[in-house]
Amino acid sequence: MATTVTVWNEYVHEREHEAVADLYPDGIHGAIADALGDAGFETQTATLDDEEHGLTEEVLDETDVLTWWGHAAHDEVEEHVAERVKQHVLDGMGLLVLHSAHLSKPFRKLMGTSCGLKWREAAETERLWVTNPAHPIADGIDDYFEVPEAEMYGEHFDVPEPDSLVFTSWFEGGEVFRSGCCYHRGQGRVFYFRPGHETYPVYHQEEVQHVLANACEWATQEDGSGVVRGNHDPIEDLDTSDDRTVH
Amino acid sequence: MATTVTVWNEYVHEREHEAVADLYPDGIHGAIADALGDAGFETQTATLDDEEHGLTEEVLDETDVLTWWGHAAHDEVEEHVAERVKQHVLDGMGLLVLHSAHLSKPFRKLMGTSCGLKWREAAETERLWVTNPAHPIADGIDDYFEVPEAEMYGEHFDVPEPDSLVFTSWFEGGEVFRSGCCYHRGQGRVFYFRPGHETYPVYHQEEVQHVLANACEWATQEDGSGVVRGNHDPIEDLDTSDDRTVH
């Protein structure tokens, strides 16, 4: 059965700035969905202005992996939708958090940290080095690849130490950044991927598209493992007559 | 300079149930503060009924490590106080999360997961095995120790994979649990420690007190590392004339 990827975008810059619209005429979501479609995924898109931001229970139930791009309008994402996304991740949905979505509500809720970082817009060279060549998200990537014009993100990046660190970036201006970070959360898998900026053609770059496709494949949960929580009878023979409870 | 530990307790069961008061006549916080005081820490206590729950900016500024016990009244902890605690952890304060505080607001905020688990009250045997004997929190502990009467907590425990797993519990009724979990979050250190229950004398047990003291020592940040975030000029020579920004 095909993997269904829902590509979410706040879709603000593209409608307000001609330069962004020129780069991404169908929106950043359109560019990402096209690339993932070409890679063999079933894709659909959703944006901030859609009812429930396009992320109803029904849509998320049918989503294997959600990709999230946001920047100017993090605060406009409704609390209950952000919580719903988080819950679906804990229940097994994959989540790809892209570039400036480091400050998005779902990511911050799932990480538990500020997710802050250093930044600078100077169209500088970024070089992403593979720091875990055994990881499937690095599959088919050389020992590094370059983004010729990038916004700089620098350490300290306030996230939990990743369960696996797949990419580490070098920036022309002198900084480094943990650019490809994998997390397991509940039954779900989360991948933060740094490249991607509204005023540079990053999502049209082949290596970036290749990593996004690898990450969608990695983040797709099949059946998952059964999870049981709550009050629980003993499996072994056990005297359960203790009555000191104050519950 | 002495380490200052602030011992927080919701302090509900002890005032409502004679059996609990008999076990902990000075409250669970009193028992923990006594033990940590004997181990050489400066201690102070704070409870739910105190103004701002006893956790003002001033108190937290002077706190090296905060220990947290709660069970019946998680929802009564005010949102802004829980956020303040979280922020102080990210800024370098240590946090020990004890037993049923797995569902406390500060811990859930910092973990980003549901923190749910299996549970059962049957006064059964728990055996805590050291799974990382190189970790300072296990210092002076044999290869295992027992809690003769314990509430069972079982997997799946919905927390991020710990940065280090110091203890793993065996339960008489058939379950296992990751009972001693270390996390780095921002500049702070967090330790979840499972043992401790209102109707069993767990906090009077020598090994439990020993682990708490080890954990306070581990969680104490000295100067910390300098953290800089936000917009940042390049360190290297760099042409910063790019004006395509939509910021």
Added chain:
Amino acid sequence: MATTVTVWNEYVHEREHEAVADLYPDGIHGAIADALGDAGFETQTATLDDEEHGLTEEVLDETDVLTWWGHAAHDEVEEHVAERVKQHVLDGMGLLVLHSAHLSKPFRKLMGTSCGLKWREAAETERLWVTNPAHPIADGIDDYFEVPEAEMYGEHFDVPEPDSLVFTSWFEGGEVFRSGCCYHRGQGRVFYFRPGHETYPVYHQEEVQHVLANACEWATQEDGSGVVRGNHDPIEDLDTSDDRTVH
């Protein structure tokens, strides 16, 4: 292209003890290869008595995942073959290390620790709890499964903290064990899986076979990431005229 799994077995107990031969008439390797073949993998077997233990460069070049079972004859594995296996793992071959192979030469070389543990043969109940339900190796497994008759392995298990801990075992006699441990090493993936004993029918059990199949799928590297090491010219403009070298 189909995944090729090479199933290695020292194949000693089955030829020396009728009770073992009755359980595993085609050898432990035969039972495992049958199960993996039924799950859709291309399989081949190799044993200690084969020339080069059946693990020539040619065989390993064609192997996506190697499974290893040994117990009585670890020392009879030739050093250069153990090194060859290790090198192929670092170059991207998957490795499944089964039960008593915790003391095998390839695993000890790859872990760098003693890989020692506690043990007891008493045909006791083992219950494997899923501690990472987001991991693909747990896919399709309930929150736990039981091995009715197991040799006990207990902590402290002297291995590096796993990159992911998928299963944790409970034993009837009172111990716990980290039973499903994932490691990335070089470009390869290693999974240690505890169940499996020569005198109990563990490899005929459905859940065990299911986990082995999941693990083979997880451990299969596709193209891998390009790895470059050694002396390296600068990518950026750099004055390389420094001549203070003593190389």
Added chain:
Amino acid sequence: MATTVTVWNEYVHEREHEAVADLYPDGIHGAIADALGDAGFETQTATLDDEEHGLTEEVLDETDVLTWWGHAAHDEVEEHVAERVKQHVLDGMGLLVLHSAHLSKPFRKLMGTSCGLKWREAAETERLWVTNPAHPIADGIDDYFEVPEAEMYGEHFDVPEPDSLVFTSWFEGGEVFRSGCCYHRGQGRVFYFRPGHETYPVYHQEEVQHVLANACEWATQEDGSGVVRGNHDPIEDLDTSDDRTVH
């Protein structure tokens, strides 16, 4: 009780090259021992030419932390001494592995990987960024520090993913490197620290000395946790009459 640090150096370059001797008139070991002595540690030194390389059982028994510098003579370290060092680490001794000691026998044995990397000698700028500001090894360090003249080491660095990644380096020529890597192995703690080169005055730099002192403190095991391995009677009541063993 004071922490005893044994500073080991192959001590080859300093005796063969005047330029190195000028930088390190008492040897690299002398410079490191002086710095650690100033920081309050008891220090002693040992070199390749000493009997048993100065690392007898007696010396290692009294050593809390061993620091290791080697480059030209890794192969001259006797196998049994390298094994002895490894065993002492597994038994609780701390180990600091410095710069070109990434290819030393004790480190390669403990990591289980090739420990290879990219390198270049061009006296270029290195900038070490703190990627875990919560870790005690980063205590008192700003968000980064620079080594003005450094040999470049670049990814992929073939080591296991560190238990904590404290520093990540930026190099002028375009590469990044995981420069401060913590590992728990057995009961011991290992820290790999990249800076330090025979033809540059790196070990006279204040920040480098500060990190070395922090790392010695971190790596010092006090009592340690009791470790028991081998055949083991059940703790719980258990029928141990099973006689199907082939042991």
